[in-house]
Amino acid sequence: MREQGVLTTADLEDLALGCAVYGTGGGGDVSGESLAAFLALKAHGDVSLVRMADLPPDGLILPLSMIGSPTVGQEMLGSGREAAAVREEVERLTGRPVAAVMAMEIGGANGVAPVGWAAQLGLPLVDADGMGRALPELQMVSMHVAGLEPSVVVLVDALGNLATLRPVDAAWAERWGRALCVASGSSALLADHLLTPADHGAVVHGSVSRALEAGRVIRTAEEPMDALVTALGARRLLTGTIEDLDRDTDEGFVRGSVTVSGRGLDLGRELRVDLQNENLVAREGESVLASVPDLISICDTRTGIPIATESLRFGQRVTVIAWPCDPLWRTARGLETAGPAAFGYPHPYVPVETLPERNSR
């Protein structure tokens, strides 16, 4: 049993699995980040996992994420000095010590890496994040939905280049941040939306604990797929075989889809999942069964292990599941930021749990 409030190397396997679940297909392969976090914990000791409310009222929280291409992140692993450089710059700019690290994005590699960064910096990790899932753009964060501006953005790359941006709004933070990221070889560590516990309404709480729990369920349950569905409060959309993978790379952006043919109780049904790094929309015929910002995961039916977008293969036996996003994404501003329209879809958003069920389970 894990000691309450402390993250050790023994937690990393569960965390990595859970972050892959919340990565909904995107967010990159977590194995490299897991190893980096493991080495950091071994070298610097365990990390406390704290609630935002447990920090002093003026405690400065540093939300961190790697931006760029996950594929590049698996190649350019980083110098290991990036987090320290960002902290130093933030403390210089604000004149205050950083009190804790927070994951900006719990889904994928960005959910695992902050454990290592916290260990390197000797700081606690806040049990919260800025998404409750994975999303592709900088303004697609809870702070933006809550109306906070990214007044200061600090970027550092593996070579040590560091930039401080003062963008006029979140859209410009994205535009400028991306431009620098590309110059750095499509990988950089970024801190934005510096917080204090007073901003408790601007984050998704409990994200790290939930990821740990999802991972534990997959690792230990006798029927991992069933147990994961229960743990997430998810809906099983379809169990079947990957029948087709279609990737349209016009404009350089992968907008693809995967078609899953039903087996067993779902025989005769067919589900199509649209992907754009993350799984965005699941459809049966013309009917939407689940849609962003709700979470959609394609899991190996036997093991319950979620399959990353780039690891999907013809013939895999998979179960497609979907579950509700954090309520903040269902507000008007939340949907404007990361709802169907933000990804170019014309369909209205309907919460997954209120859509009619299709299968016989």
Added chain:
Amino acid sequence: MSRRTAPWLRIGIDVGGTNTDAVALDSDDRLVARAKRPTSDDVTGGMRAALAVVLAELGARAGDVRSVMVGTTHATNAVVGRRDLAKVGVLRIGASVTAAVPPLADWPEDLHRAAVAGTAQVDGGHLIDGYPVAPLDVEAVKRFLGDLAGRAQAIAVTGVFSPVHPEHELRVADLVRTELGPGVHTSMGHQIGALGLLARENSTVLNAALRPTVAAVTSALGHALDEHGLDVATYFTQNDGTLMDAAHADRFPLLTIGSGPSNSLRGAALLTGLAEAVVADVGGTTTDLGVLVDGFARESAAGSVIGGVRTNLPMPDVLSIAYGGGTVVYEDRTGPESVDRAITAHALVFGGATPTLTDAAVFAGRLTLGDRARLGSGPGGRLKAAVEDFDQHLSEAVSLVSHGRRDQPVVAVGGAAGLIPATVDGHSVERPRHADVANAVGAALALVSGEHETVVPAGSGRLDALEEARETAVARAVAAGADPVGTAVVRIREVPLSYGGRRSIRVAVKAVGPLAAPS
């Protein structure tokens, strides 16, 4: 595939943990000779023995043999057993941008001891767009190589983004030649694998470490063929069930790992004509269950781990249960220990004193071999229970790999295929002729492949670049021996490399084709 050519034969050899099998197939894929010999401790002896039997059976037709294909477990055994490995100097280029995880950080200690002479990280390498991280630190490379002189038999060099920008790895290979001489081999990451530094680096080091093991097999095979006066093309089967020539196997021994399950799945497909099935390969120690999808092995979704090390090698998705022909039947349990190759000395029906699953199957009437009378005529007790244990675990495993889908038959192959009951978990069971040498058949009929991986620009240049990548993959397959007529691209994987700004796409293309008839 009946083309108008002179009669020609090919021989498939499968080196398993218990037996070494060899088959000869004619140009219409008919099996014309076969042999099964115990795998020898040195592995090579069993291969020569099986080959000798097949050639003797062929008689005068032995002269029509044009190619020999081998599936070997030598490399797997070497890594898992931590033996016969070369000592490797491990060099990473791109220290400043990759130091967060140093080389071999998650390697098991015993493998590290067995295969590594030293490690170093030096400056150099490129960003994804080709901009240099730093010039290659040639002096640091020379110092490292100097330290290793006399201690390392091979060098493994992996540079950041080397699959896209291999220059610095090539420069290191030059330096190894000048500093350490031509006797020290260099494995270069860009030739071993895809993007994903750690998995590529691990694969590159294992590849370098495996050189002597597989080189011993390729040269032993060469000698054995010379002894019989055969001047034939020699191939080895790869993890994905396709062929590479012996020279390629010498340079990329890592690729032979995983070829066993691939061969058995391909062999089962070819012997039954089935494209979709569960294949149960029953050996001496384990029963390995794989799934055929479109006539090929279903690939594992999880990354492949070899001897405790994560690699970038695609592997067939195989579930093994610890029941085989040699599994020992105890008073209170069945296995997992196995008498393995010593079955003919130990099993009761062969006059031995150790009850095995083979005895249990003879008792149950599934097998007819040895002396049934030695098992007595009583109710059977543990022998009966052992068969029930096996059936129950087999049913569970088949249900798992088939996801409860019972419309697929189970194909029983392998030396102990007779252990499989008449139906398994509601699946019908197919028992093709020559099922006991399915792996060797799979090896003989394996396709030739060529792969090419590159990064192409997104947008307007993409289609041209993609076409070029396809042509390169096909050309590589043909160069490896594929018939240009039947060679086609079977897989294209595209992965975007950035979200914003200049976008590019990593493309991996694979082409396969049947082995060309000899000219």
